[in-house]
Amino acid sequence: MFAELRFGTGRSRAVAAAAVACCALAAPALSGAASSGGGLVAPGKPKVEDVVCVRDCLGGRTATPGAFVQVKGEALDFVTRVVFRGADGPIRARYTYRTPYRVRTVVPKGALTGRPYVISGRSSSNRSPHRLRVVPRSALPEEFFPVRGRHGYGDGFGAGRGHEGTDVFAACGTPLVAAVDGRIEYRSYHAAAGNYIVIDVRNSPDDMMYAHMLKPAPVRVGQSVSAGQRVGSVGETGNAVGCHLHFEYWKGDWYGGGHPIDSEPYLRRLDRKS
Ligand SMILES: [Zn+2]
Numbered sequence: 001m002f003a004e005l006r007f008g009t010g011r012s013r014a015v016a017a018a019a020v021a022c023c024a025l026a027a028p029a030l031s032g033a034a035s036s037g038g039g040l041v042a043p044g045k046p047k048v049e050d051v052v053c054v055r056d057c058l059g060g061r062t063a064t065p066g067a068f069v070q071v072k073g074e075a076l077d078f079v080t081r082v083v084f085r086g087a088d089g090p091i092r093a094r095y096t097y098r099t100p101y102r103v104r105t106v107v108p109k110g111a112l113t114g115r116p117y118v119i120s121g122r123s124s125s126n127r128s129p130h131r132l133r134v135v136p137r138s139a140l141p142e143e144f145f146p147v148r149g150r151h152g153y154g155d156g157f158g159a160g161r162g163h164e165g166t167d168v169f170a171a172c173g174t175p176l177v178a179a180v181d182g183r184i185e186y187r188s189y190h191a192a193a194g195n196y197i198v199i200d201v202r203n204s205p206d207d208m209m210y211a212h213m214l215k216p217a218p219v220r221v222g223q224s225v226s227a228g229q230r231v232g233s234v235g236e237t238g239n240a241v242g243c244h245l246h247f248e249y250w251k252g253d254w255y256g257g258g259h260p261i262d263s264e265p266y267l268r269r270l271d272r273k274s
Pocket residue numbers: 007155163165166167245246247
């Protein structure tokens with residue numbers, strides 16, 4: 001199936017140059033990620049630095065009831081509850097995942113916009129310095145533009161080289177989200193596509209493919225994803241020149257009887273909405 005992938009064939013000179021650019025650009029992003037998880041912090045009072053939405057979000061700090069949120073900070077390993085503002089007083093939520101630097105929870109029903117705080121087994125509460133907006137689930141769009149940051153369009157469909165997708169350029173590390181609800185059908189690495197995923201669109205025979213992602217996607221094959229859910233970051237793995245998302249929209253199965261269509265009108269429509 002992969003023999004038919006056509007990413008910039010016959011551009012070896014440009015590709016060689018890109019390989020150098022790739023590594024110089026990728027290094028700071030990788031070292032940043034490593035430092036956030038490394039090192040030992042003496043146990044003590046929990047310090048909440050931020051609360052960000054990771055699933056069923058309208059933005060980094062805009063969530064809905066039922067959304068997955070992540071508390072970021074230090075000394076969070078004894079946190080037992082994340083507390084949200086509610087109409088009749090604070091609402092306590094259990095954590096679903098916990099490390100010294102991250103606590104995940106689900107925004108409880110009835111939670112209102114406010115600054116969540118944590119209750120720790122060994123210390124008093126610590127409140128986020130940032131406000132988390134909570135909006136009704138009806139405010140969630142059904143579709144999201146996949147690149148969540150400043151971006152510009154590159155090569156479109158065809159492009160004189162059998163290009164099967166639309167290239168959207170953005171800084172390496174820019175978050176990528178699922179455009180629609182669906183299920184992860186493939187998650188792999190390919191010499192041309194780099195780190196890629198294919199999303200099987202819910203209630204549709206169609207597929208969407210994301211290529212050149214910075215790292216292997218933080219999702220697994222078979223997993224359901226909701227529109228707006230983080231599925232990776234813009235990168236330039238594989239045969240890519242510059243950091244960009246290569247996005248394909250297939251009518252039917254990706255390399256399984258379907259065919260790609262020009263995805264640019266679809267992307268531009270989402271781009272105007274979200
Ligand atoms: Zn492309």
